[in-house]
Amino acid sequence: MKIQQILEIKELKKYYRVTSGLIPRPVGDIKAVDGVSLTIAEKEVLGLVGESGCGKTTLGKTILRLEEPTSGEILFNGMDVVKLNKGDMRKLRGKLQIVFQDPDSSLDPRMTVGGSIEEALVIQGIKSAGERTERVGALMEKVGLEAGFYERYPHEFSGGQKQRIGIARALAMDPELVIADEPVSALDVSVQAQILNLMMDIKDRDGLAYLFVSHDLSIVKYISDRVAVMYLGRIVEMAEKHEFFKDPLHPYTEALLSAIASLRPADKEKILLKGDVPSPLNPPSGCHFHTRCHRMIAICPEVDPAYREVAPGHFVACHLY
Amino acid sequence: MAAKTILEVKDLKTWFYTRRGIVKAVNGVSFTLDEGECLCLVGESGCGKSVTALSILRLFDSPPGKIVEGKVLYEGLDLTTCAMPLLRSIRGKDIAMVFQNAQSALNPVFTIGDQIEEQINTHMPHHDRNSRQKATALLEEMKIPEAAEALKMYPHQMSGGMKQRAMIAMGLSCDPRILIADEPTTAVDVTIRAQIIYILQELKARRNMSIIFITHDLSLVREIGDRAAVVYAGKVVEIAPVEHILNKPAHPYTIGLISCLPDISADLKRLPSIPGNTPNPIDIPSGCPFHPRCPSVMDICRTVEPEMLNISGVQIAACHLYDANVTGKR
Numbered sequence: 001m002k003i004q005q006i007l008e009i010k011e012l013k014k015y016y017r018v019t020s021g022l023i024p025r026p027v028g029d030i031k032a033v034d035g036v037s038l039t040i041a042e043k044e045v046l047g048l049v050g051e052s053g054c055g056k057t058t059l060g061k062t063i064l065r066l067e068e069p070t071s072g073e074i075l076f077n078g079m080d081v082v083k084l085n086k087g088d089m090r091k092l093r094g095k096l097q098i099v100f101q102d103p104d105s106s107l108d109p110r111m112t113v114g115g116s117i118e119e120a121l122v123i124q125g126i127k128s129a130g131e132r133t134e135r136v137g138a139l140m141e142k143v144g145l146e147a148g149f150y151e152r153y154p155h156e157f158s159g160g161q162k163q164r165i166g167i168a169r170a171l172a173m174d175p176e177l178v179i180a181d182e183p184v185s186a187l188d189v190s191v192q193a194q195i196l197n198l199m200m201d202i203k204d205r206d207g208l209a210y211l212f213v214s215h216d217l218s219i220v221k222y223i224s225d226r227v228a229v230m231y232l233g234r235i236v237e238m239a240e241k242h243e244f245f246k247d248p249l250h251p252y253t254e255a256l257l258s259a260i261a262s263l264r265p266a267d268k269e270k271i272l273l274k275g276d277v278p279s280p281l282n283p284p285s286g287c288h289f290h291t292r293c294h295r296m297i298a299i300c301p302e303v304d305p306a307y308r309e310v311a312p313g314h315f316v317a318c319h320l321y
Numbered sequence: 322m323a324a325k326t327i328l329e330v331k332d333l334k335t336w337f338y339t340r341r342g343i344v345k346a347v348n349g350v351s352f353t354l355d356e357g358e359c360l361c362l363v364g365e366s367g368c369g370k371s372v373t374a375l376s377i378l379r380l381f382d383s384p385p386g387k388i389v390e391g392k393v394l395y396e397g398l399d400l401t402t403c404a405m406p407l408l409r410s411i412r413g414k415d416i417a418m419v420f421q422n423a424q425s426a427l428n429p430v431f432t433i434g435d436q437i438e439e440q441i442n443t444h445m446p447h448h449d450r451n452s453r454q455k456a457t458a459l460l461e462e463m464k465i466p467e468a469a470e471a472l473k474m475y476p477h478q479m480s481g482g483m484k485q486r487a488m489i490a491m492g493l494s495c496d497p498r499i500l501i502a503d504e505p506t507t508a509v510d511v512t513i514r515a516q517i518i519y520i521l522q523e524l525k526a527r528r529n530m531s532i533i534f535i536t537h538d539l540s541l542v543r544e545i546g547d548r549a550a551v552v553y554a555g556k557v558v559e560i561a562p563v564e565h566i567l568n569k570p571a572h573p574y575t576i577g578l579i580s581c582l583p584d585i586s587a588d589l590k591r592l593p594s595i596p597g598n599t600p601n602p603i604d605i606p607s608g609c610p611f612h613p614r615c616p617s618v619m620d621i622c623r624t625v626e627p628e629m630l631n632i633s634g635v636q637i638a639a640c641h642l643y644d645a646n647v648t649g650k651r
Contacts, residue, residue, distance in 0.1 A: 052510055188537070188599060189365060194596075196592055270515070
């Protein structure tokens with residue numbers, strides 16, 4: 001049986017030009033996303049982890065073309081999203097949605113929450129007001145809110161409820177892929193679990209796929225089928241979930257897992273990384289991670305390691321393998 | 322080994338009188354801190370853990386805030402009523418504080434060195450000449466590379482992790498006996514967080530310093546805490562050694578908090594969750610504040626506030642389930 005890939009990204013790059021001086025001159029590029037390739041199958045959850053500034057949010061936004069890619073291909077159901085014009089892109093956005101990290105700033109404070117959800121339906125061309133109201137009610141129920149909340153404003157809701165509204169809005173047009181950008185990191189622990197359960201229920205019922213962006217490995221382990229790790233704009237390791245947690249290959253992944261007490265195997269020493277994440281404006285030569293790596297070898301500062309499949313479905317970019 | 326109690330907080334209540342009503346941010350918190358011990362205050366946002374920390378040194382805005390009841394005893398001295406000059410000499414010297422957001426806690430127009438030295442010179446005037454030396458030594462202790470150079474940097478020239486470490490260095494500059502760390506690792510990445518936790522663990526061991534570590538993250542409690550106090554709606558609902566809190570929690574809220582952490586070792590299909598939301602501190606539920614969300618709620622919980630009950634000598638929880646008079650058992 002061939003698995004249907006709904007998203008396929010090839011060598012995607014997003015650079016930001018940095019200028020300096022009175023008469024602005026380019027001084028370099030911030031390579032926020034620097035040659036990322038990945039696929040997401042139907043009904044699959046791909047967890048994307050990395051530290052702040054590694055480019056995971058930019059990657060999510062670039063897939064939706066909220067940021068224009070510098071180069072590369074984004075194939076959604078075989079169609080190259082990068083080449084679509086504005087009108088076609090708008091039609092596609094119903095199927096390709098995003099849930100943002102901060103529900104406070106992603107909802108319009110002067111719009112009722114019903115109105116916020118309905119707006120998505122208006123944009124997607126559902127003309128009958130009756131049908132729209134009905135669908136908004138159904139959506140609100142789906143995410144566990146009373147339909148009676150239609151006329152309320154965002155400030156009347158708690159953080160968890162606001163995130164439910166954000167999810168309802170993303171679901172308005174029955175998407176096939178939802179990019180969830182740290183959807184629970186702004187929430188309290190007891191509420192996080194509610195939202196994660198809700199997202200899993202919706203996925204099982206509606207059969208959608210998620211690109212789940214997070215910095216929290218324990219959440220990623222719970223929700224994902226496969227996990228990808230990003231470091232300075234590149235994916236350094238990607239594997240099926242169980243393999244990823246059982247047998248991490250890349251030294252950076254090892255260090256990430258080691259930083260979490262409950263994830264660290266009892267027999268292994270805690271790995272403390274030296275220093276900070278380098279600036280993406282001026283990333284280290286060769287392997288970007290070599291400045292902090294605890295298993296560096298002579299070749300690492302010289303040559304950029306290739307991103308290869310070392311075991312079926314297990315990709316890693318490291319000279320050790 | 323009975324360590325000496327260095328700080329005792331007794332039935333502390335800090336209320337904020339606002340136009341919308343009285344915000345009972347801290348509503349009867351009690352705990353003790355031993356010498357050389359790390360006590361974690363754990364709770365969700367808005368539960369009053371930060372205000373508790375601020376109340377110890379009276380650092381909240383007053384008005385609207387006011388300590389309406391209770392005592393904070395540092396070596397027998399009540400910090401809630403002592404004269405301001407005396408309190409000022411204790412702040413930063415005997416009891417120091419590290420804030421969550423280093424970005425906003427540091428002054429952007431002074432160098433890191435100036436800011437650390439200011440504190441040293443304020444509290445130890447005789448240190449005057451070698452304050453720079455001391456500041457350098459502190460940054461080295463924080464494992465900041467090229468410490469002498471780093472002292473000349475302004476906060477914006479440093480990374481988030483470095484700023485947080487500079488903040489801790491500042492907190493330690495006068496060799497405090499108690500360090501209050503208010504979510505010092507929330508704003509930094511996991512790998513940096515691991516570095517900071519390591520530094521704090523080391524400091525505690527080397528300096529025999531007491532730490533009050535405030536966090537919402539139970540996995541950190543395991544790493545750094547000796548004992549933990551779980552705070553809910555302005556009250557401590559359970560206090561016990563960390564192993565007890567994590568492995569056999571007593572209060573239903575603690576049980577809920579721990580079970581909703583995604584368990585790394587197990588493959589769960591569904592996460593247990595606590596229904597509902599944290600209560601609004603203006604309008605705290607009657608009786609036990611947790612009763613509207615509690616899975617084992619009884620009639621008495623709605624009306625009578627539970628007292629702190631001794632569960633196993635070292636473990637204390639405020640829950641009617643453990644009151645023999647209520648349940649009729651035991």
